[in-house]
Amino acid sequence: MLLKEKVLLSMVAVLMVSSVLTGCLEEEQKYPNAEMNILSAEARFLGTEHWRYPTEGNEFLWIQVEMNNLNEKEDLSLRAWYFELVTEQGHVYTNARLDGAPDRIIAGANVTFYVVFEIPMEQTGDTLRFEPSWFLEEPFTEKIPGY
Secondary structure, eight states, X not given: OXXXXXXXXXXXXXXXXXXXXXXXXXXXXXXXXXXXEEEEEEEXXXXXXXXXSOOTTEEEEEEEEEEEEOOSSOOEEOOGGGEEXXXXXXXXXXXXXXXXXXXXXXXXXXXEEEEEEEEETTOXXXXXXEOOTTOOXXXXXXXXXXX
């Protein structure tokens, strides 16, 4: 066998082994896991500490959310921009504020807090979407109960 052929075969063998190992690592890798439930929803005319009153014609939609970090060792970040509100009329609002929420949900913890949106009074919240940067699949979506 020529030296060129040996080098080529060695390179092919290395590529095959690395592709097999990479596949094994991907199967073993566990992604962050969480659960979201909406406990209640309420329209209010008083907002959060730094976002007190809605603009004229608007109201605040307070959505009480429970989040469970199902990971045994990994904390999860929690940010307002992870949340979106879709109304029955099809509008999407991304201007969420969090009230009573931690910056991080520690491993195995269960937290309850409010996600607050300012929306026009003639709009009705339909679905809450949660798409954190650490979540790699489809966003969590949950129907908002009547309020």
